[in-house]
Amino acid sequence: MTEEVKAEELKSKLSNRLYTDSLYYDVKLTEKFSKMLGLQLFSKLNSPVSPEEFLVLDVTYSNPDICQRDLAKLLVKDRANTGRLLESLEKKEFIKRVVDVKNNRLVKKIVLTEEGDKVLHDVMAKVFPVFDKVSEKFTDEEIKFTKDILKRMRDTFKDIVELQI
Amino acid sequence: MTEEVKAEELKSKLSNRLYTDSLYYDVKLTEKFSKMLGLQLFSKLNSPVSPEEFLVLDVTYSNPDICQRDLAKLLVKDRANTGRLLESLEKKEFIKRVVDVKNNRLVKKIVLTEEGDKVLHDVMAKVFPVFDKVSEKFTDEEIKFTKDILKRMRDTFKDIVELQI
């Protein structure tokens, strides 16, 4: 086989490669379905919080007294969006933002209210079973394996992507 | 162990479960990093199309003369968003929308222009190598396995989620 033919084949292969065949598009599509299920569930349940607000409650619950920027880092959201989600949650009285000092700097620490705690666990009780139905299709090993792959993928992304939080 | 204690433990476990520990949050986070890498790459390259527009070109390329609704189904986007992305691509003259008849109904078939084809492959040539760097961290087996798991997950979601396309 000549070099020319090889190069032609390579070129052909390259131009026939599709983004939609990649693992990254699989991840994108899967997240889209998962997100839509969340949206539809929260809507059907008349949840007082959106899926993203629920996420904030979830992380706040497991990280009491965290300040906004540290919360943003955990959420992998920028400070602007984190602040807006918190503003909405505070307006609904599911959290309070308490001004405090950390490293000699003013920060706003997030405190879950009783009502916020209640909403978090109410939503969990209704939403978890639905997602559990999906998880039933997989073995514990499969889930563990996939979580590991995705974590390694994120770690690789972190070296390339500029996160400004 | 009494039933009461068991129930107490179960309740405790339930309330200690976190959404952020779930596989679905892993998928969400991973997609977020992947999306951000795409955004930053396209921006750095001064790409004439956004990542979502690139996706439309990718699917149009591999499905010539597809109509808007069928394209929407492949993209798993609703008709409204698909139409808006196409409107933007047509304005930039990367596609044309040709009115045609299918099943005795008027449809708009999507045709990639020469310029659109060029942009698609230019962007591919610049973006694929970056994502390939990430893929290098995984064996072919791992990628195949993960794609399979995610596909099964989507198939399960499809039975639960209402897709109105």
Add this chain to the structure above:
DNA sequence: ATAAGTATGTTGTAAATGCAACATGTTTTT
């Protein structure tokens, strides 16, 4: 001591999203 840099939070903006509602036709039911 002054300047430059950093930390924290806010406001503005453009893109993409899903859903609802609409317009306009064609089928199917009744």
Add this chain to the structure above:
DNA sequence: AAAAACATGTTGCATTTACAACATACTTAT
């Protein structure tokens, strides 16, 4: 034949997004 349902595409709207730019206030460099 009239009514209901469906197919296709569009417009409007509220949510979420990332990024840029800003306001304060503190730290570090010069």
